[in-house]
Amino acid sequence: MSDLNTQAVARYKNNFLREVEERVEEGNMVKMCMQCGVCAGSCPFGPHWQHSPQKIFMMIRAGKREEVLSSDSMWMCTSCYNCIVRCPRKLPITHIMHGLANYAHRLNLAAKGQPTRDVARLFWNNLMKTGRINELTFSLGLYFKDGFIQGIKNSLAMQAAGLGLLKAKRLNPMEIFGGHKCKEKSGIHRMIAKAREIEDRRRGLA
Amino acid sequence: MAKKQYAFYPGCSSQKGASASNYITSFGVMCEKLDIQLNEIPDWNCCGASIGYGEGGELPRMVLNARNLAIAEKDLPGQDIVSGCPACWLGLREAVDRLHEHDRLKTETNEALKEVNLTYKGGSKARHMTEVLIEDIGYAGIKAPVVKPLDGLKVAGYVGCQANRPYGIAGESFENPLYLDKMIEAVGAEAVPYEQKAACCGGALAFSEPEKAQAQIRQIVEAAYDNAADLIVTPCPLCQANVEIYQAEINKKHGTKLNMPVLYYSQLITVAYGGSVKEAGLNGQVIRAAKLDKIAGG
Numbered sequence A: 001m002s003d004l005n006t007q008a009v010a011r012y013k014n015n016f017l018r019e020v021e022e023r024v025e026e027g028n029m030v031k032m033c034m035q036c037g038v039c040a041g042s043c044p045f046g047p048h049w050q051h052s053p054q055k056i057f058m059m060i061r062a063g064k065r066e067e068v069l070s071s072d073s074m075w076m077c078t079s080c081y082n083c084i085v086r087c088p089r090k091l092p093i094t095h096i097m098h099g100l101a102n103y104a105h106r107l108n109l110a111a112k113g114q115p116t117r118d119v120a121r122l123f124w125n126n127l128m129k130t131g132r133i134n135e136l137t138f139s140l141g142l143y144f145k146d147g148f149i150q151g152i153k154n155s156l157a158m159q160a161a162g163l164g165l166l167k168a169k170r171l172n173p174m175e176i177f178g179g180h181k182c183k184e185k186s187g188i189h190r191m192i193a194k195a196r197e198i199e200d201r202r203r204g205l206a
Numbered sequence B: 001m002a003k004k005q006y007a008f009y010p011g012c013s014s015q016k017g018a019s020a021s022n023y024i025t026s027f028g029v030m031c032e033k034l035d036i037q038l039n040e041i042p043d044w045n046c047c048g049a050s051i052g053y054g055e056g057g058e059l060p061r062m063v064l065n066a067r068n069l070a071i072a073e074k075d076l077p078g079q080d081i082v083s084g085c086p087a088c089w090l091g092l093r094e095a096v097d098r099l100h101e102h103d104r105l106k107t108e109t110n111e112a113l114k115e116v117n118l119t120y121k122g123g124s125k126a127r128h129m130t131e132v133l134i135e136d137i138g139y140a141g142i143k144a145p146v147v148k149p150l151d152g153l154k155v156a157g158y159v160g161c162q163a164n165r166p167y168g169i170a171g172e173s174f175e176n177p178l179y180l181d182k183m184i185e186a187v188g189a190e191a192v193p194y195e196q197k198a199a200c201c202g203g204a205l206a207f208s209e210p211e212k213a214q215a216q217i218r219q220i221v222e223a224a225y226d227n228a229a230d231l232i233v234t235p236c237p238l239c240q241a242n243v244e245i246y247q248a249e250i251n252k253k254h255g256t257k258l259n260m261p262v263l264y265y266s267q268l269i270t271v272a273y274g275g276s277v278k279e280a281g282l283n284g285q286v287i288r289a290a291k292l293d294k295i296a297g298g
């Protein structure tokens, strides 16, 4: 368990709803859920969710902290926004799912090796390098995230797609040498570091 | 006629040599004929996309978008900010909304923006390219420059998620949006019925949960076949890439014979306006659209 997690447990005792309200993006809206179940039938990967958004909200109110934060449900959210436009209580469900995933990640309660967690981290680190996403190094990073041998296997498995894009000039091999970037790269680094510092302080994650 | 000016946010996938470079290519002729001038926001940065949430919290994502908005306000004052990518548009528009509603978030954002000597004031609008076409040009306006109506071409209009929800096009329904069909018909093609038009392709989870995403993609492609479509058209680079690229993979795994071209609305429009294969970016397709290639003269 991370120190941040121990501190959070000490601070909120058994009041997980309050913890979510104070620390999770749009978490203050969780209490508005009336358990109608509309969202539960809206997720494209629904059958694979351990707990539907409806269940997650119920579990938050029931104080099932460990179960919620270690659930892989939030990581199954495709950001399709079906739920948001359908929810009769106007809960920003997508953003709460994202917020819960981010919080579980920051406390290190999210499952290690959760594939979407890994992809999300790779994506962010890639964009932070130059200020823009480099699709080549991002996909290579994806293939090789589980080690070299697995990486070769993954690249071979995706060869058809990769070669198709290369041929269509929609994947540039030269991007490996850096490629597109922002001129103000270091300013962007400082700006994001600052944003993270401010937000961590506010969320008690500093 | 004076050109309509917009501050343009291309987004990472629309850069030269990137996965949606053919999308941006097809904007050339289309915008010229419609008197639209897109002025690229100088030194723009990535919007954070949807998947940025995992590592980046709310404020870092707001700040990424606020930097682009602030540069546009400063260098291209008074111009609406336009993107061709629904995820970029969503990121920008969410930032505009939240920074307008939450004073604290705005103060914090501006504190971070000091690091790059910018201030976000607010007041500009973030729009998707299809909004510009529909609202500023209108369906009749889209139709006007057509020189080669796409007669006999059957098109499945795949709107997907983020070009439709949570914002979408004003006045459209989330469950059955009609705007893409109307655009298809404006250039003389036939919009076939398409029950998968607002389904999700798996988005960024095509990378992390390939099996689950490919099950979605298979349904999206098969529904186009069921309705006898010649090709699928979409307003979203991620939908385009996912639905086109993974067909080979699905065929390999399941013995299917999927080979459905997936294009952008702007490519259809460009061909109807007399653009060449190259101008419409048709040579950038992994699955070539034979019928459209022929109309374009390639």
Ligand code: SF4
Pocket (backbone or CB within 6 Å): A032, A033, A034, A035, A036, A037, A038, A039, A040, A053, A054, A057, A086, A087, A088, A089, A090, A091, A093
């Ligand atoms: S649709 Fe809204 S109110 Fe209904 S269960 Fe889901 S979150 Fe709760």
Ligand code: SF4
Pocket (backbone or CB within 6 Å): A039, A042, A043, A044, A045, A053, A076, A077, A078, A079, A080, A081, A082, A083, A084, A093, A094, A097
């Ligand atoms: S946005 Fe996420 S939570 Fe909402 S319906 Fe889609 S997958 Fe489910």
